[in-house]
Structure formats: C-alpha cells, structure tokens
Amino acid sequence: MEYQLRKLVTHYRKSLQIKPDNLAIYDKIAELYYEQGELEKALEVCQEALQIQPDLASVPKILNKILQTLGFEGEEITAIQNILQKKLDYESFHLLLSRSETVKTAADAKTWKDAIGLGYDFKEKKQWDEAITAYMKAIEIEPSLSLSYFTLNCIINYCFFPQPNQLERIITFYHQLIQGCLTSPYAYVVLGDMLTAQGKVSEAITAYKTAIYRTIYLSQKITTKYINSPKIDDVSFLIIGMGKAGTSSLYYYLCQHPQILPATDKELHFFNKKFDLGVDWYLAHFPPLPVEGGFLTGEATPWYLGSYEVEKRVFQLFPKIKLIAILRNPVTRAISQYNMHLRSMRENRSLEVAMTSELEILKGMADPTQVIEKYWQTEKGYLWVGLYFYFLEKWMAVFPREQFLILRSEDLYNQTDKTMKQVYNFLEITDYSLSEYPKVNSGSYSKNNDELRKKLSDFFQPHNQKLEDFLGMKFNWE
Structure with a gap:
C-alpha cells in the first residue's frame, strides 16, 4: 500500500x-x-x-x-x-493547544492536544522528565504528527540529558511505535539521536538513513530521474555562522529550492561537538545526491565559525565544500543572544551587567578571541562571538576565499530576493523566488539603553574596520 x-x-x-x-x-x-x-x-x-x-x-x-x-x-x-x-511555527502551534484543567499528568490525557499542552506546561517549568512522558503520550495517541517528535528531541538534545534507564525507556517506546504503525519520518531522527547517546552508532546510522528514505521518497523534489540515477554521498555547503544572524531563515529559504535536499536537522554540530562519531554517522543525516540533476545538500550550524579547530576538520573531510557566513551588526546580535538566553532562563543578569562584565575582560586584548578558560566561567560570549574578523581570518587561512560567501544579515531581511539570488549564484543553481519570506526563529524584545549601545559600538568599531579591510566589503554598522 x-x-x-x-x-x-x-x-x-x-x-x-x-x-x-x-x-x-x-x-x-x-x-x-x-x-x-x-x-x-x-x-x-x-x-x-x-x-x-x-x-x-x-x-x-x-x-x-x-x-x-x-x-x-x-x-x-x-x-x-x-x-x-x-x-x-511550532511555538505558535503550541499556543493553540489548550488542555482541560483536570489533566494533571500524562495518564490523564485522552487526546493528543491535552498531552502536548501538558508537555508544554512541564517544559516551561523545566520539569523535563514529566515533559518527556507527556510528549511520549501525545505520540502514542497520534503518531502521524511530527510536532511531538520535534519537541521531544529538542528537550533531550538541548535541555535535559536523560539517565541511561530513561534513554532505554524512550528507545524501547520508539521501537514499539515504529513496528506498530506508520509514523512521522522524524521519529527515526529522534531514535537515531537516542541511540547515539547510548553509543550505538551503527544502529543510529540505520535510523537516520531510514528517516532520509521515508522523507525523500515522498518529497515533491523527487522524480523518476532522481530515483534511477547513480548517487554519491557528499555535502555541498555549510552555513557556518553566525548565531542570531538569520541562519534559520536562510536555511529555510534554501530548503524550499527544488534543487536543495535538506538534512535531517538544520544544525548537526558534527564538527564542533560530535566529530569523534565519524564521517559515516555524519553522512547518514543527508540524502544521497544523484550524479545528475544538480541537487545539493547541506546543513547550518551557526557556531562552527567561532569553534576551535572546526575549519581544519571541515577541510580534512570536504576540501571543496562551499561555505556561507551571514554576519549581523555585532551589537544587535549580542543583544539578541542575551535576550534568547534570558527567555530560556540561561541568564539572570541585567543586560547592562552582562555586557559590561564581558566588555571589561575583552578590552585591550590584541586578539580577543584568545580568551582564557576563566572567561567562560563567568561570561556567555555575547560580544566575543561578534569578533568576526578573527574567526574568518582563521578559516581563510585554510580555505581559499572563493569558497566563501559572506552575507549581511540586514540584507537578507531588507533585500531578500536579491540576497537569495546571490546565494543561488554562489551555489550554482537556478534562481528561485518564494511567495513570501517569513522570519524563522526570531525573537522580540524592548528597546535598549542608547548609552550602552554606544559603548558597545565603540568597542566593536576597530574590529569591524579590520573585517571590512580584510574582506574588501562594507558593512556600514553603526
């Protein structure tokens, strides 16, 4: 059937x-x-x-x-x-879900909406084990929607690290679910992540490949020519940075293009966190590329740009890969990251205290990227991440300049069609326009102190000038 x-x-x-x-x-x-x-x-x-x-x-x-x-x-x-x-949008979708006040535990939930609503409440309270149980209940009730799988995976990968017995419970649940019915392909991605956490890499690879197979063969981009064509395992491009600069939107726009086949997830963190898992584990997250047809695939882990030794690891495996960096006014970017941490309760200092504390440490250093370990005991890197020149200088000492496309975040949002044409031209694929370009994973926050912004702008000015001189392009950041 x-x-x-x-x-x-x-x-x-x-x-x-x-x-x-x-x-x-x-x-x-x-x-x-x-x-x-x-x-x-x-x-x-x-x-x-x-x-x-x-x-x-x-x-x-x-x-x-x-x-x-x-x-x-x-x-x-x-x-x-x-x-x-x-x-x-997953957060908007969550907000549509209201549960009965009588639903206090996953066992009380009779509908998937009640279970997801309960899971969302537990997630907001950081009651991770209860949230996981609630989302598992939602999956059990309605296995065809990927919302529950997606949120469950985010909790396990980024918020809460289950104990071995908890992992085993989730894996057993997924195996039973997959055997019993047709599920969302994303279920196999979550299963792969759980198996990876257990150290069962070969089994994880099988799960990721199954997710790719189930996704790709029901995709509008697949034709008989694709199915019958010889294929190769390769990665065409990486969006290497920078966080809170529009990488989610850029990757989303790219993945709508008929020649772009997406990875299992936008961010794989292979080169900065999971390199020891091996290239086979990494490649399992991507669809095989037909020799003909001009198809491409890639991922977007925005912290690659500033991570230690990543450029050497990428070159070791993919010396001809195309690299995209999207850079945002470092002051605005820093404030955006601060507010993201504030919303997720990873930051409890005021904006002024957080920025001033880091500013005092970084000022006067010849190469501010060479911070000592003590720095990370108190700071979150809001300003450090915006020192783009030093990171790009390291990458361009390994890769030739022509393998990079450097974009301004401001252009992506203000001149989206024009900017995306630049990207398509760089990747050597046909132009493609969307009917609209929604902002993905964006946040909102109140206007900030002008005096603080001026202080931060003064700090970044000489570093931004180095960046402009090095790349031969203007950013016009105030």
Whole structure:
C-alpha cells in the first residue's frame, strides 16, 4: 500500500513540474495522504497550495477534514489555516493547544492536544522528565504528527540529558511505535539521536538513513530521474555562522529550492561537538545526491565559525565544500543572544551587567578571541562571538576565499530576493523566488539603553574596520 501511495504521489508531482500552479493536483495529493493516514504530509500539501492561493476553495475543504480528524474545531481551525498560510511555527502551534484543567499528568490525557499542552506546561517549568512522558503520550495517541517528535528531541538534545534507564525507556517506546504503525519520518531522527547517546552508532546510522528514505521518497523534489540515477554521498555547503544572524531563515529559504535536499536537522554540530562519531554517522543525516540533476545538500550550524579547530576538520573531510557566513551588526546580535538566553532562563543578569562584565575582560586584548578558560566561567560570549574578523581570518587561512560567501544579515531581511539570488549564484543553481519570506526563529524584545549601545559600538568599531579591510566589503554598522 505504501508503495502504491508513493507511486501515485510521484505521478501527480510529475504533473506539477509541468504546471506547478495546478491547484486541483494539490487537492488530489492531500486526499491520498489523508486516506492513508499520513496526516502530517496532507497538512504540508495543503500548506503548499495555500501559499499559491490563500483563498483556495478546494484544498481548505480537505484541510478542514484533516483538522477535524485531529480533534480541532471552530476558531482553532481558522487559526491553524492562518498559520499554514505563512509557516507552521511550532511555538505558535503550541499556543493553540489548550488542555482541560483536570489533566494533571500524562495518564490523564485522552487526546493528543491535552498531552502536548501538558508537555508544554512541564517544559516551561523545566520539569523535563514529566515533559518527556507527556510528549511520549501525545505520540502514542497520534503518531502521524511530527510536532511531538520535534519537541521531544529538542528537550533531550538541548535541555535535559536523560539517565541511561530513561534513554532505554524512550528507545524501547520508539521501537514499539515504529513496528506498530506508520509514523512521522522524524521519529527515526529522534531514535537515531537516542541511540547515539547510548553509543550505538551503527544502529543510529540505520535510523537516520531510514528517516532520509521515508522523507525523500515522498518529497515533491523527487522524480523518476532522481530515483534511477547513480548517487554519491557528499555535502555541498555549510552555513557556518553566525548565531542570531538569520541562519534559520536562510536555511529555510534554501530548503524550499527544488534543487536543495535538506538534512535531517538544520544544525548537526558534527564538527564542533560530535566529530569523534565519524564521517559515516555524519553522512547518514543527508540524502544521497544523484550524479545528475544538480541537487545539493547541506546543513547550518551557526557556531562552527567561532569553534576551535572546526575549519581544519571541515577541510580534512570536504576540501571543496562551499561555505556561507551571514554576519549581523555585532551589537544587535549580542543583544539578541542575551535576550534568547534570558527567555530560556540561561541568564539572570541585567543586560547592562552582562555586557559590561564581558566588555571589561575583552578590552585591550590584541586578539580577543584568545580568551582564557576563566572567561567562560563567568561570561556567555555575547560580544566575543561578534569578533568576526578573527574567526574568518582563521578559516581563510585554510580555505581559499572563493569558497566563501559572506552575507549581511540586514540584507537578507531588507533585500531578500536579491540576497537569495546571490546565494543561488554562489551555489550554482537556478534562481528561485518564494511567495513570501517569513522570519524563522526570531525573537522580540524592548528597546535598549542608547548609552550602552554606544559603548558597545565603540568597542566593536576597530574590529569591524579590520573585517571590512580584510574582506574588501562594507558593512556600514553603526
């Protein structure tokens, strides 16, 4: 049955290559996924159609059926349609979910919405074990949506590191789930991460490859030519920096291009944290590339630029790879990172105290990137990360200049089409425009102290000048 579904979807996708705005075909594909219980895929197809024509009559009809099947009603359906017309943002989606006040534990949850709402509450309170149990309950109730898998993986990888017995419980749960039903491909990514944490690297590789297989063969980008073409394992590009400068948006825009095949995750942290797992583990996160067709793949770990020895490791494995760095006004970037840490409760100092403390340590150092270990005992690196010249100088001592594309974050948001054309030209793929360019993973915060900004700008001015002289380009940061 799965093969027949894939065959029909491939047939309809080929029709879309001839006439990409044929909305009736999107409706047929969404119906196919819906009938087979692939609700997440059906939602994605509806989102594609809504981006072409937001007031489309036929696709919202199947969309309502999908959302009603998932337990949504009334104003919730309208709210989700509005999200789908833009981009399915996980935090926004969470906020739509309200649970009954009587639901206090995962055992009380009768619907996936109640379980996810409970998991979100536990996550906000940093009650990680309870949050994990709640998201596992949501997956058990509704295994076709990737929201629960995605959030569960974020908790385990970035917030909470389970004990061996907890890991084993999650892995056993995933094995039972995968054997029992069709699940989101992202379930295999989470399973791979759990197995990696256990040191079962070969099993993890199998899980990642399964995730890639299940994703790629239901993708609109796949054609018979792709399926039948000889393939190679390779990585075409890396977005190496910088954090809080727009890497999430850039990677999202890139992944919409018909020639870009995404990795299992945007950030893999292989070269700065997981290099000892080996290149086979790394390559398992990417789709194999056909020899023909001009397909590319890559990832975006924005902390590669400033991480120790990463440039040498990348060159060792991929000496011809294309490297993209997107740089933001270092003052604005530092404040953005501070506010991100504040929201996630990784920072409890005021902005002025945090910035002034770091400023006093960095001032007067010939090479401020060569900070001593004691620095990291008190500081978060808000300013240190903005010393772009010193990081790029190290990378360009290893890779030739022509393998780099340096972008201004401000241009990505103010001249998006023009900037993306630069990226496509650098990667040697065709131009491609999106109907809109949503900001991904952006935050908001109040206006900051002008006097502090001036102090930070004065600190960065000579370092920014070195950057401009070194690259031969103007950034015009105040």
